[in-house]
Amino acid sequence: MSLLTQSCRADAAALAPDAIAALPQVPGWSIADGKLLRSFTFKNYYDTMAFVNALAWISHHQDHHPELTVTYKECAVRYNTHSAGGALSDNDFICAAKANALFDQRSGA
Secondary structure, three states, rough: OOHHOOOOOOOOOEEEEOHHHHHOOOOOOOOEEEEEEEEEEEEHHHHHHHHHHHHHHHHHHHHHOEEOOOOOOEEEEEEEEEEEOOEEEEHHHHHHHHHHHHHHHHHHH
């Protein structure tokens, strides 16, 4: 099942390292300091903020909220699952896929 068609679960468990390696990878994302992360680059502040607001809407509906660092032309997104002790869960990969789809839609890719 595609990550895009899945929804986050409140009871998502921490993934073991071998399970993380077996998950479908989300293009552009990496794992650092136990978090799934990617930076998205935009042409101006308005486009950056439009992405941030749309991602906030997705995050609210998935009940899975990333750590965001927003600058004029960039938004860094970091996911981990607090309810799983700060580890990575399926929820992180589901939301990363949804963030990629949002970015692709907004950038016309």
